[in-house]
Amino acid sequence: MKIIRATVNVTCPGRNFITLKIETDEGIYGLGDATLNGRELAVASYLTDHLLPCLIGRDPFQTEDIWHYFYRGAYWRRGPVTMTAIAAIDMALWDIKGKALNTPVYNLLGGRSRSGVMVYGHANGRDIEETSDEVAHYVEMGYLAVRAQTGIPGLPSTYGVSKDKMYYEPAEKGLPVENVWSTEKYLFHVPQLFEQLRLRFGHDLHLLHDAHHRLTPIEAGRLGKSLEPYHLFWLEDPVPAELQEGFRLIRQHTITPIALGEVFNTIWDAEHLLREQLIDYIRATVVHAGGLTHLRKIADFAAIYHVQTGCHGATDLSPVSMAAALHFGISVPNFGIQEYMRHTPETDAVFPHTYSYDGKGYLHPGDGPGLGVDLDETLAAKYPYDRAYLPINRKLDGTMFHW
Ligand code: GCO
Ligand code: MG
Numbered sequence: 001m002k003i004i005r006a007t008v009n010v011t012c013p014g015r016n017f018i019t020l021k022i023e024t025d026e027g028i029y030g031l032g033d034a035t036l037n038g039r040e041l042a043v044a045s046y047l048t049d050h051l052l053p054c055l056i057g058r059d060p061f062q063t064e065d066i067w068h069y070f071y072r073g074a075y076w077r078r079g080p081v082t083m084t085a086i087a088a089i090d091m092a093l094w095d096i097k098g099k100a101l102n103t104p105v106y107n108l109l110g111g112r113s114r115s116g117v118m119v120y121g122h123a124n125g126r127d128i129e130e131t132s133d134e135v136a137h138y139v140e141m142g143y144l145a146v147r148a149q150t151g152i153p154g155l156p157s158t159y160g161v162s163k164d165k166m167y168y169e170p171a172e173k174g175l176p177v178e179n180v181w182s183t184e185k186y187l188f189h190v191p192q193l194f195e196q197l198r199l200r201f202g203h204d205l206h207l208l209h210d211a212h213h214r215l216t217p218i219e220a221g222r223l224g225k226s227l228e229p230y231h232l233f234w235l236e237d238p239v240p241a242e243l244q245e246g247f248r249l250i251r252q253h254t255i256t257p258i259a260l261g262e263v264f265n266t267i268w269d270a271e272h273l274l275r276e277q278l279i280d281y282i283r284a285t286v287v288h289a290g291g292l293t294h295l296r297k298i299a300d301f302a303a304i305y306h307v308q309t310g311c312h313g314a315t316d317l318s319p320v321s322m323a324a325a326l327h328f329g330i331s332v333p334n335f336g337i338q339e340y341m342r343h344t345p346e347t348d349a350v351f352p353h354t355y356s357y358d359g360k361g362y363l364h365p366g367d368g369p370g371l372g373v374d375l376d377e378t379l380a381a382k383y384p385y386d387r388a389y390l391p392i393n394r395k396l397d398g399t400m401f402h403w
Contacts, residue, residue, distance in 0.1 A: 030095030032088035090291025098370035116362025119340035144361035145206035224254030308336030
C-alpha cells in the first residue's frame with residue numbers, strides 16, 4: 001500500500017479545527033487532528049509546505065519509521081507546531097492501518113484492557129452555588145468524576161468559568177481578550193468550593209480542579225494542603241512546568257495528587273517529573289504530543305513510576321483526537337481518566353463518529369475499523385476559518401501573567 005495524496009482541511013463549525021487526510025492507492029484513507037488552539041494555521045502550513053511532500057509514495061504501515069523520519073529528519077526537534085503536525089500524520093496512519101486490517105485501532109495497541117474509558121466532565125459557575133448545581137447536573141448524567149471551577153469574588157472573570165456551560169470554549173474571535181487575576185483571592189476561595197461540594201455530594205464522587213498554571217510551588221503546596229480534607233482525584237497544572245524540579249517543593253507540602261502535561265509535546269517535557277515521581281497523572285495528549293506512537297511511549301515510561309494517564313480532552317481537540325484518545329485509553333495498562341468536554345452539535349455533524357457516552361460515566365470508542373471518525377468535507381466547507389485566540393491574563397496591577 002502506498003500514500004498517494006495528503007491534504008489539510010481547515011474548518012470552523014463554531015471553533016477552528018485542522019484535519020489531515022491521508023489517502024492511499026488502495027482507496028483507504030485516514031484522518032489526523034492537527035488543531036493547535038490559536039496557532040492553527042502555523043500547523044496547517046507546516047504540514048502542507050514542509051511535511052506532506054515527503055509523505056507521498058511511503059508505506060502507511062511504517063508508523064514507527066515515518067514518525068522518526070519527521071522527528072529526527074527536521075533537525076529542529078520538538079515544539080508544539082512540529083509535534084502537532086507529526087501527531088496528525090501518525091493518527092491518520094494508525095487509522096489507515098486499522099481500516100486496512102479491518103479492526104479498531106485499540107486492537108493494534110494491545111487490545112482492550114478495560115470495558116470503558118472513565119471520563120470527567122466540567123462543572124463551572126459564577127459562584128459556589130452555581131458550580132455546585134452544575135456538578136449535580138453531571139451526577140444526574142451518570143458521571144463518576146467532575147472537574148469543578150468557580151468564579152472568584154472580586155475578579156470579573158476566572159479561568160474555566162464559561163458563558164456556555166455544556167460547550168465550554170476558551171478561545172474567542174478577534175484579538176486576545178484580557179483577563180485579570182489575583183492569587184490571594186483565588187487561594188482563599190477555592191477550598192470553600194470543595195468543602196461545599198463534599199457536604200452536598202458525599203465522598204464517592206471523584207472531584208478534580210485545574211489551577212491552570214497560575215501558582216508558584218509554595219502556593220501550590222498551600223492549596224494542595226488546604227484541599228486534602230476533600231481528597232481530590234487531582235489538582236491539575238498547579239505551576240507552569242518549564243522548571244520540572246519546582247514540583248519537588250509541592251510534594252514536600254501536600255499529598256493531593258498532581259496532574260500535569262496538557263501542553264507537553266514530548267517525553268522530554270516530563271522525563272524528570274516522571275523519573276523523580278513528582279506527579280501522579282500525565283496529561284500529554286495524542287494531538288500535541290506526537291500521536292499514538294509517541295504517547296504510548298510516554299505512558300509506558302510513566303507506568304514504571306506509578307504515574308497514570310489523564311489525557312487532555314478539551315473542545316479544542318477535534319473528535320478525531322477524542323477518538324484516538326479513547327483507543328489509547330481503552331488499551332493502555334496505566335490508564336487513569338480521560339477529560340471529556342462535549343463538542344457542539346455543529347462540530348459533531350462535521351465529524352461523524354462511533355464513540356459514545358454510556359450514561360454511566362464511561363466513553364466507548366466503538367468497534368468499527370480504524371479510529372471510527374469521518375470528516376464531512378461538504379459540510380466542513382460551509383465553515384471557513386475564523387481567527388480566534390485564547391485570552392491573556394494580567395495581575396490586578398497590570399503585570400502580564402500566565403493564563
Ligand atoms: C483543560 C484545559 C483547557 C485549555 C485549553 C487551551 O484542562 O481542559 O486547561 O481548558 O485551557 O485546551 O486550548
Ligand atoms: Mg487544564
